[in-house]
Amino acid sequence: xxxxxxxxxxxxxxxxxxxxxxxxxxxxxxxxxxxxxxxxxxxxxxxxxxxxxxxxxxxxxxxxxxxxxxxxxxxxxxxxxxxxxxxxxxxxxxxxxxxxxxxxxxxxxxxxxxxxxxxxxxxxxxxxxxxxxxxxxxxxxxxxxxxxxxxxxxxxxxxxxxxxxxxxxxxxxxxxxxxxxxxxxxxxxxxxxxxxxxxxxxxxxxxxxxxxxxxxxxxxxxxxxxxxxxxxxxxxxxxxxxxxxxxxxxxxxxxxxxxxxxxxxxxxxxxxxxxxxxxxxxxxxxxxxxxxxxxxxxxxxxxxxxxxxxxxxxxxxxxxxxxxxxxxxxxxxxxxxxxxxxxxxxxxxxxxxxxxxxxxxxxxxxxxxxxxxxxxxxxxxxxxxxxxxxxxxxxxxxxxxxxxxxxxxxxxxxxxxxxxxxxxxxxxxxxxxxxxxxxxxxxxxxxxxxxxxxxxxxxxxxxxxxxxxxxxxxxxxxxxxxxxxxxxxxxxxxxxxxxxxxxxxx
Ligand code: ZN
Numbered sequence: 451x452x453x454x455x456x457x458x459x460x461x462x463x464x465x466x467x468x469x470x471x472x473x474x475x476x477x478x479x480x481x482x483x484x485x486x487x488x489x490x491x492x493x494x495x496x497x498x499x500x501x502x503x504x505x506x507x508x509x510x511x512x513x514x515x516x517x518x519x520x521x522x523x524x525x526x527x528x529x530x531x532x533x534x535x536x537x538x539x540x541x542x543x544x545x546x547x548x549x550x551x552x553x554x555x556x557x558x559x560x561x562x563x564x565x566x567x568x569x570x571x572x573x574x575x576x577x578x579x580x581x582x583x584x585x586x587x588x589x590x591x592x593x594x595x596x597x598x599x600x601x602x603x604x605x606x607x608x609x610x611x612x613x614x615x616x617x618x619x620x621x622x623x624x625x626x627x628x629x630x631x632x633x634x635x636x637x638x639x640x641x642x643x644x645x646x647x648x649x650x651x652x653x654x655x656x657x658x659x660x661x662x663x664x665x666x667x668x669x670x671x672x673x674x675x676x677x678x679x680x681x682x683x684x685x686x687x688x689x690x691x692x693x694x695x696x697x698x699x700x701x702x703x704x705x706x707x708x709x710x711x712x713x714x715x716x717x718x719x720x721x722x723x724x725x726x727x728x729x730x731x732x733x734x735x736x737x738x739x740x741x742x743x744x745x746x747x748x749x750x751x752x753x754x755x756x757x758x759x760x761x762x763x764x765x766x767x768x769x770x771x772x773x774x775x776x777x778x779x780x781x782x783x784x785x786x787x788x789x790x791x792x793x794x795x796x797x798x799x800x801x802x803x804x805x806x807x808x809x810x811x812x813x814x815x816x817x818x819x820x821x822x823x824x825x826x827x828x829x830x831x832x833x834x835x836x837x838x839x840x841x842x843x844x845x846x847x848x849x850x851x852x853x854x855x856x857x858x859x860x861x862x863x864x865x866x867x868x869x870x871x872x873x874x875x876x877x878x879x880x881x882x883x884x885x886x887x888x889x890x891x892x893x894x895x896x897x898x899x900x901x902x903x904x905x906x907x908x909x910x911x912x913x914x915x916x917x918x919x920x921x922x923x924x925x926x927x928x929x930x931x932x933x934x935x936x937x938x939x940x941x942x943x944x945x946x947x948x949x950x951x952x953x954x955x956x
Pocket of ligand 1: 721725754
């Protein structure tokens with residue numbers, strides 16, 4: 451395309467990205483289908499088809515055509531003519547390009563094969579509660595992760611920092627350590643007070659039998675209530691709930707129904723709904739670019755956790771809904787709203803991360819963070835994991851797993867090579883609390899509005915300060931512009947005390 455203008459290059463580049471996005475859309479839709487009821491017999495062929503299309507996306511991301519676009523658009527004279535969105539798109543594409551190109555193809559294949567096998571072995575090991583089955587795979591995965599960190603990282607950089615950066619751009623071990631240490635101390639202290647308060651909210655009313663069809667109707671209503679646009683998404687049942695974005699106007703969520711626990715579907719629906727609100731709020735100008743998604747795993751999780759816990763588990767949220775809830779489920783007739791509120795906020799040390807309450811959840815994350823950091827930095831042997839897991843559970847939560855299935859084998863992440871990912875869950879809570887604080891500073895009546903059934907001020911604030919930017923701004927920029935400061939862990943601690951003091955009479 452020698453001799454063509456910058457505008458022509460930009461147009462060609464955007465259309466190249468658009469086509470790439472069409473392949474991604476096909477993959478996302480096929481994966482959604484696999485997880486929401488595709489016929490069992492079709493799974494193997496479907497997986498092959500997904501593989502073919504994913505390879506095509508990878509080729510486009512890393513191929514000579516992309517290299518030519520990036521080189522051309524990065525030339526200083528051309529760069530100066532680019533609009534800010536295109537500049538950000540080029541930066542993002544360059545990042546992906548370099549990251550993918552630095553891993554030798556043979557090593558990448560080794561990783562894909564190993565992790566595919568390891569997931570199966572992990573499931574088997576968990577089933578039998580036998581860590582030794584999984585250990586040799588985990589050893590090889592840790593080795594490969596270290597090797598990859600070497601390819602990706604600059605010299606002198608800690609390998610675990612390189613892995614953190616994949617999920618939370620710019621985040622370092624030093625920052626996480628500085629955030630987690632006081633959070634751990636404060637959480638353990640709060641948990642101690644809660645446990646010794648002698649108060650235990652009665653959760654049994656929420657564990658009666660709840661008709662699944664009625665639960666489904668309730669969840670659709672809750673999604674509408676928080677501002678989810680059903681014209682640009684849908685809700686389907688699945689085993690493990692997730693949110694997936696098919697395209698800019700198709701952000702889907704899935705949920706699961708448990709007949710004898712109303713909390714399961716309600717809060718997983720609001721959680722995934724929070725993810726979807728983020729995706730539905732991204733500025734239309736970013737459509738068809740790699741910026742049309744959440745800025746990081748942590749910021750994404752901030753939106754799901756904010757809507758799930760800080761809105762969905764607030765008493766204000768249920769004020770306008772509670773009478774209808776009791777009509778739909780007459781078994782709740784005798785349960786007062788404040789008892790319902792206490793029951794959905796019951797804090798109790800437990801073994802399984804995904805079942806953990808808001809307070810103890812971060813302790814589960816810190817435990818994984820400390821262990822995986824030590825593994826990657828060569829300070830911990832895989833064989834020693836189960837023992838250290840038990841020790842840390844005992845010291846943070848005061849309980850210890852009876853077997854590996856309820857301990858070190860409970861999460862799938864490590865079998866898929868997801869090292870550096872866990873901290874984003876806790877970051878999500880930290881971001882959420884800081885954003886909540888700024889929201890209440892800017893809109894002091896926000897929770898009163900929620901109590902009168904109007905969530906528009908809350909959603910509007912998130913749209914304005916977080917959602918619209920997609921990946922155009924870094925998590926740090928979003929946080930600084932929305933709240934006026936860098937990540938500050940104190941907001942989460944303050945929120946916990948504010949919320950749990952009345953529930954537990956602390
Ligand atoms: Zn989530």
